[in-house]
Amino acid sequence: MGDSADFGLEMKVRDYECDIQGIVNNGVYQNYLEHARHEYLSEIGIDFAEYAKNGINLVVVRAELDYKVPLQSGDTFSVSVKMVRESRVKFAFLQEIHRLSDGKLALQGKIIGTALNPRGRPEIPEQLNALLPAAG
């Protein structure tokens, strides 16, 4: 992924995100990934909140997360995003989180999503579809 990512964002661990073990709680990484995805989508002209207001809901259907090295208080890290087509009505985000101090991979994730139209049916909006390569 790394070099070929479509987008990257630098963030810093906030202490309230750490748990009893003194490391970032495993649920928090999904927050990091989501924020990076939404920033990426915003950059390419897709506003998650605006879509929701118009009845088009971008939703996650599956998440695969591999935890490698735990982030801790004080750590800065990068979150990358690479968007690929998963099927006719599904797309996927390949994402990696790297600790900046030593470049180590902290987490690798694949987040598969779809878009629900105002009738609740899976349908990728044209604007998003145009950005995805044709299905294999």
Add this chain to the structure above:
Amino acid sequence: MGDSADFGLEMKVRDYECDIQGIVNNGVYQNYLEHARHEYLSEIGIDFAEYAKNGINLVVVRAELDYKVPLQSGDTFSVSVKMVRESRVKFAFLQEIHRLSDGKLALQGKIIGTALNPRGRPEIPEQLNALLPAAG
């Protein structure tokens, strides 16, 4: 899973867990799953916080989450836990979240974990090991 689960917990959606789309944010489900796992571990005599204090850290190494039906404000739901052996130094929790109003499956997850001993090496404590069937 369902019938053969080792443990189940009933919970209710809290409004601050819902996002702009009016549904439970996808990162929150990991919180639900973790809470149910810790309650289950506590029931079988394993105290997550106590372990952490003693330098034994139960950590997640991989999470697979399939989102089926989104939970909403007001929904009550059950979270099930079934613990299985994944390998000599890994165990897995098969978990399901069902909406109570209609029994629909909201989320299905597999959370793979290990335990790190005080030297940071994977090693399942005897107490936990004894609860897992022998590796195939």
Add this chain to the structure above:
Amino acid sequence: MGDSADFGLEMKVRDYECDIQGIVNNGVYQNYLEHARHEYLSEIGIDFAEYAKNGINLVVVRAELDYKVPLQSGDTFSVSVKMVRESRVKFAFLQEIHRLSDGKLALQGKIIGTALNPRGRPEIPEQLNALLPAAG
């Protein structure tokens, strides 16, 4: 407050709510208080999410929180709610959190709110107004 509360809810600390210090993070108590308020409002027929959909937003304008005894992993606690009128367009919730093991007061809060009508102006809906004693 205690005895004269309008509503009470029992909850249990979830481990992800605890921080590096091994205690519930101070921001989390507002989540506890909000959930108890919404459950109370729901009981008296006021659905926060439904109101929001109809353009009536119940909003917090001031929060005063006194932290007494920190809650920890494993603790169960009660959250009480007492609703009073603060002014013509403001109401307040007097709330207390007590640790169940010994009854100790963990937190005392006063949450002042108002309702914004669809034009964004403070206006308490009739349904809610009828439940509040007349101002001074």
Add this chain to the structure above:
Amino acid sequence: MGDSADFGLEMKVRDYECDIQGIVNNGVYQNYLEHARHEYLSEIGIDFAEYAKNGINLVVVRAELDYKVPLQSGDTFSVSVKMVRESRVKFAFLQEIHRLSDGKLALQGKIIGTALNPRGRPEIPEQLNALLPAAG
């Protein structure tokens, strides 16, 4: 406060921090304030996590939060910190959150804290005490 603040930090709303009403949930502001405080303390040489490991716990005893203008998806904002002495064993952080797009005050807070020594007694560490003006 503004001009005379000791420290300032710029942040951006993350969509998972917004709730059903489409605005940042009121409990999240305490996260913003805490993160800015810890970054400030870190800058002046006080590491919250390190202190906790050494048995010195910086704790909040009271929070007063005035909500002015709600932050929304996409908003960037600044969080200021000004540290003052509250009493011999208490200090306070005067904090403001301003929306960057128009400079509007979104939230004003006063967070009163103390430090608990390893015996659990309030005692401000010398390092921190030296940074606070003498009590009036």
